[in-house]
Amino acid sequence: MIARDVTTGVVASGIRTGKRDWSGVTFACVLLATLLVSLGILVALLWDVVKRGAPVLADRGVDFLTAGPSSSVSQAGVGLALAGSLVMMVIVAVIALPIGVGAAIYLEEYARDTWLTRLIAANVRNLAGVPSIVYGILGLVLFVDFLNRIINIRDTGSLLSGGLTLSALVLPIVIITTSEALRAVPKSLREAAFGVGATRWEVIRHHVLPAAAPGIVTGTVVSLARAFGETAPLLFVGAVRGFFSTGNATFLEKLFTSGYTALPIQILFWSTVPNPEFKSLAAAGIVVMMVILLAVNGIAIWLRNRYERTW
Amino acid sequence: MKMNRSIRWSVVAAALLAIVAAGCSSKSDTSTSGTAGGTGMTGSVDVSGSSTVLPISQLVAENFSNDNADAQVSVDGPGTGDGFVLFCEGKTDINDASRQIEPEEAKACKQAGVNYVAMEIGLDGITVMTNPANSQITCLNDGDLYALFGPQSEGFGSWSDANALAAKVGGKGNFPDEPLSIVAPGEESGTYDSFIDLAGIEDTAIEQGVPEDKAAALRADYQSSPNDSVIIQGIEGSNSSLGFVGFAYADQQGDQIDKVQIDGGDGCVEPSADTIRDGSYPLSRSLYIYVNTDKVASNPTLKSFVDYYMSDAGIAAVTDADYVAIPSERLDASRQTWTNAEGGGSASPSA
Amino acid sequence: MAAATGIVTAADLRGGSARRRREAVIRRAFGLAAGVSIVISGLIIVALIGHAIDFLRQIRFSWLFADGWFARRNEFSIPTLAVGSLLVGGVAMLIAAPLGLGSAIYLAEYARPAHRRALKPIIELLAGIPSIVVGFFALTVISPDVVQKLFSSATFFNLMAAGIGVGILSTPLVATVAEDALRAVPRSLREGAYGLGARRRTTSMRVVVPAATSGIAAALILGLSRAVGETMVVLMVAGGTGGSTFTFNILGPGQTATGAMAALAIGSDQVKGASAAFASLFFVGLLLFVVTFTLNVVSERYVRRARRHG
Numbered sequence: 001m002i003a004r005d006v007t008t009g010v011v012a013s014g015i016r017t018g019k020r021d022w023s024g025v026t027f028a029c030v031l032l033a034t035l036l037v038s039l040g041i042l043v044a045l046l047w048d049v050v051k052r053g054a055p056v057l058a059d060r061g062v063d064f065l066t067a068g069p070s071s072s073v074s075q076a077g078v079g080l081a082l083a084g085s086l087v088m089m090v091i092v093a094v095i096a097l098p099i100g101v102g103a104a105i106y107l108e109e110y111a112r113d114t115w116l117t118r119l120i121a122a123n124v125r126n127l128a129g130v131p132s133i134v135y136g137i138l139g140l141v142l143f144v145d146f147l148n149r150i151i152n153i154r155d156t157g158s159l160l161s162g163g164l165t166l167s168a169l170v171l172p173i174v175i176i177t178t179s180e181a182l183r184a185v186p187k188s189l190r191e192a193a194f195g196v197g198a199t200r201w202e203v204i205r206h207h208v209l210p211a212a213a214p215g216i217v218t219g220t221v222v223s224l225a226r227a228f229g230e231t232a233p234l235l236f237v238g239a240v241r242g243f244f245s246t247g248n249a250t251f252l253e254k255l256f257t258s259g260y261t262a263l264p265i266q267i268l269f270w271s272t273v274p275n276p277e278f279k280s281l282a283a284a285g286i287v288v289m290m291v292i293l294l295a296v297n298g299i300a301i302w303l304r305n306r307y308e309r310t311w
Numbered sequence: 312m313k314m315n316r317s318i319r320w321s322v323v324a325a326a327l328l329a330i331v332a333a334g335c336s337s338k339s340d341t342s343t344s345g346t347a348g349g350t351g352m353t354g355s356v357d358v359s360g361s362s363t364v365l366p367i368s369q370l371v372a373e374n375f376s377n378d379n380a381d382a383q384v385s386v387d388g389p390g391t392g393d394g395f396v397l398f399c400e401g402k403t404d405i406n407d408a409s410r411q412i413e414p415e416e417a418k419a420c421k422q423a424g425v426n427y428v429a430m431e432i433g434l435d436g437i438t439v440m441t442n443p444a445n446s447q448i449t450c451l452n453d454g455d456l457y458a459l460f461g462p463q464s465e466g467f468g469s470w471s472d473a474n475a476l477a478a479k480v481g482g483k484g485n486f487p488d489e490p491l492s493i494v495a496p497g498e499e500s501g502t503y504d505s506f507i508d509l510a511g512i513e514d515t516a517i518e519q520g521v522p523e524d525k526a527a528a529l530r531a532d533y534q535s536s537p538n539d540s541v542i543i544q545g546i547e548g549s550n551s552s553l554g555f556v557g558f559a560y561a562d563q564q565g566d567q568i569d570k571v572q573i574d575g576g577d578g579c580v581e582p583s584a585d586t587i588r589d590g591s592y593p594l595s596r597s598l599y600i601y602v603n604t605d606k607v608a609s610n611p612t613l614k615s616f617v618d619y620y621m622s623d624a625g626i627a628a629v630t631d632a633d634y635v636a637i638p639s640e641r642l643d644a645s646r647q648t649w650t651n652a653e654g655g656g657s658a659s660p661s662a
Numbered sequence: 663m664a665a666a667t668g669i670v671t672a673a674d675l676r677g678g679s680a681r682r683r684r685e686a687v688i689r690r691a692f693g694l695a696a697g698v699s700i701v702i703s704g705l706i707i708v709a710l711i712g713h714a715i716d717f718l719r720q721i722r723f724s725w726l727f728a729d730g731w732f733a734r735r736n737e738f739s740i741p742t743l744a745v746g747s748l749l750v751g752g753v754a755m756l757i758a759a760p761l762g763l764g765s766a767i768y769l770a771e772y773a774r775p776a777h778r779r780a781l782k783p784i785i786e787l788l789a790g791i792p793s794i795v796v797g798f799f800a801l802t803v804i805s806p807d808v809v810q811k812l813f814s815s816a817t818f819f820n821l822m823a824a825g826i827g828v829g830i831l832s833t834p835l836v837a838t839v840a841e842d843a844l845r846a847v848p849r850s851l852r853e854g855a856y857g858l859g860a861r862r863r864t865t866s867m868r869v870v871v872p873a874a875t876s877g878i879a880a881a882l883i884l885g886l887s888r889a890v891g892e893t894m895v896v897l898m899v900a901g902g903t904g905g906s907t908f909t910f911n912i913l914g915p916g917q918t919a920t921g922a923m924a925a926l927a928i929g930s931d932q933v934k935g936a937s938a939a940f941a942s943l944f945f946v947g948l949l950l951f952v953v954t955f956t957l958n959v960v961s962e963r964y965v966r967r968a969r970r971h972g
Contacts, residue, residue: 071373172699
């Protein structure tokens with residue numbers, strides 16, 4: 001590995017001359033530079049987006065946040081898109097979180113180390129690496145076509161379809177992060193509870209879960225943030241890119257039969273429409289999205305720092 | 312544990328808040344309705360089809376929604392051809408079309424039991440564009456268009472490659488030796504079909520000995536896109552680019568692109584609202600809406616929507632969207648078609 | 663229920679039958695939840711394979727090797743998509759590998775804890791940027807102001823801009839996994855090297871990095887897998903939405919597997935006929951799934967090897 005004469009030579013010269021290791025310093029600078037280039041790209045991206053989008057937000061303020069889609073640049077807004085994204089986040093929270101946390105609990109607390117358990121765990125890891133567009137196909141086949149045969153939903157896909165598709169996409173992430181949080185809880189805690197006669201579920205419910213809660217919450221928040229920014233799968237389950245209005249539809253109708261859209265889809269539409277003026281609207285939409293993501297991630301980090309325990 | 316419970320409650324509270332917010336904000340969707348008129352329709356209307364007609368239908372839908380805040384309207388523009396597939400499966404109520412329905416599509420509609428009526432609603436001129444830096448190209452005739460776009464031009468990487476073919480088919484030729492980068496609609500687009508039709512590509516091809524099944528097509532090796540914005544950006548992005556889109560999109564770009572004059576035999580004509588309306592621009596075409604008449608009978612909102620479309624207030628969207636209005640006799644004819652189709656409507660003839 | 667003798671046996675500690683029944687039910691419920699993930703995998707595979715077979719039955723084999731990918735003209739050139747995906751992935755790794763590995767080595771080997779706490783968030787922030795935002799950036803800045811300025815022959819829509827955007831998205835993944843691998847190298851190895859008189863650069867590059875080879879390989883493979891699976895940036899800036907001829911030119915437009923699938927969704931929006939064009943979506947999806955699955959499995963092998971040797 002290290003040539004003998006190199007080391008002795010270096011030691012010798014270091015002791016003898018006290019010369020600075022310039023090549024080492026340069027090397028360190030090169031490495032730091034890569035990190036700073038990443039920072040530079042991040043800053044350039046945010047700067048470009050804010051530069052384009054801030055004037056729109058400054059001009060129109062809350063109106064931009066509540067107005068629906070329109071072909072007029074001065075009237076279009078992200079209102080319906082935000083509403084769609086929020087409702088889908090709720091669907092993801094209601095569906096993916098319980099199932100994901102439940103699956104993780106099973107894998108970490110209940111399952112014995114058999115081939116089946118290892119298969120399930122490997123399967124979850126693979127699902128986490130599947131490109132999001134493939135989940136779009138799953139959504140199309142299962143949550144649009146198949147669902148359409150059971151209940152009456154919009155032909156091309158409804159809010160429910162979108163929410164379910166995102167839930168499937170996010171599920172592996174929830175399982176993995178929850179598993180890690182559960183694994184971090186030391187065995188001694190469980191063993192102490194078993195020692196006083198608790199059943200497995202009681203141990204989990206009263207000791208393991210509360211201890212792992214900060215990690216679980218952080219993980220779920222991260223998963224929700226990921227679902228919030230996803231675009232590709234929604235293209236397959238009927239998210240509308242053009243104009244639509246939901247009229248006086250009841251909430252259930254909006255869920256099942258109305259057109260819907262999501263914030264990233266709205267941004268995509270505005271970015272790719274012929275009229276170049278819409279690009280600034282797209283930038284404004286991105287600013288809104290980044291603010292929400294930053295807030296959500298910030299809360300996750302705060303929660304983690306506040307409640308994290310070191311064992 | 313206390314912390315556990317408070318987290319649970321905050322999640323539940325956030326969820327409820329989100330639902331309430333979603334429910335509330337969707338009420339004020341499009342915009343505050345100024346005109347308290349309208350018939351207060353509450354049903355739904357699904358419009359799809361041509362991306363060229365999309366801006367018009369979208370504007371009509373928005374104005375309609377202002378007066379009928381309770382109606383559910385959605386407008387999309389995947390392309391005339393794709394739109395007809397949906398329309399003839401009964402999945403949409405109205406199909407926007409930048410060309411007339413083709414025999415196979417009409418047959419599909421008939422087989423699926425979809426009855427429809429077609430109304431001409433506006434005019435468009437297919438605008439051939441190039442980059443402003445390509446100043447040598449100002450006017451092209453049908454022969455030139457064939458030499459640059461036609462089925463025999465596959466492989467022509469620079470403008471001058473097309474000179475020989477242009478000479479053969481009566482084009483002016485004299486193209487510079489610049490890279491020929493073409494961005495234009497593809498087969499799913501009605502604009503593609505209209506272009507082939509209006510520039511006489513098929514006839515010229517058959518004359519030149521191209522087999523019939525390949526004659527009504529453009530060269531296969533250009534960058535095609537159903538997205539007009541991709542086309543515009545492609546033109547702006549390359550110095551010697553070439554392409555075509557609907558007039559409204561081209562006009563909106565101002566000085567970013569150069570509109571090429573077309574010589575249909577009577578001299579070079581610049582595409583403009585006037586030349587399109589009076590027909591002097593050779594590549595003018597009509598825009599239509601196809602309406603599913605069975606659905607009109609069962610859906611009062613749809614009937615009300617088309618009534619609005621054909622009314623003065625509705626049809627104004629054509630010019631608002633930068634397209635060209637049809638002459639008043641043809642507008643009357645369209646209105647008559649509609650009145651006949653739905654047995655007496657409220658569309659008023661133009662004064 | 664202690665026996666009259668007063669001796670407590672295990673049977674007494676097991677508790678009432680109600681409690682035990684509740685335990686069994688809860689266990690089964692959690693087991694079902696775990697099963698859902700298998701169900702999802704199964705459904706994905708069934709959905710892809712089923713329709714992919716449909717597609718293959720509808721087409722002629724030669725169509726798979728046509729001059730380009732023009733789904734509506736029945737030209738389904740898989741090589742075009744494969745080359746496109748590889749080109750974009752290649753450019754992406756040219757960006758992600760140096761940036762990611764450089765950052766990882768710096769954070770793991772050189773940065774003091776205080777600096778590390780300050781600099782690590784850069785990577786985390788980059789990881790949180792959704793692909794649509796990078797796509798927009800590629801459309802408005804990377805393509806016109808970077809690629810077209812550097813290469814005058816580049817068209818507005820080109821594969822290189824897509825590759826750069828995808829590279830930005832892959833960098834955090836490479837950095838995070840590589841950094842974990844480097845930090846997992848035991849201190850003893852470093853201390854041994856220092857003890858022999860090696861300086862920091864030698865220790866890092868000749869001792870630690872080679873020791874973390876498996877982990878670094880895993881990071882790069884994961885980065886490539888992410889790059890190949892990325893859709894939005896390609897959709898917005900590679901310019902192949904209407905189709906693409908077979909090309910190696912990264913300065914011109916092209917199409918990747920993901921872009922082709924998304925283009926079918928947008929262009930053929932809502933068109934779910936039995937046409938071969940739409941069915942090609944599933945075939946390409948299946949190929950993409952197999953490729954990313956293989957890459958992920960290979961990367962896992964490397965992670966396991968790292969854990970064993972580390």
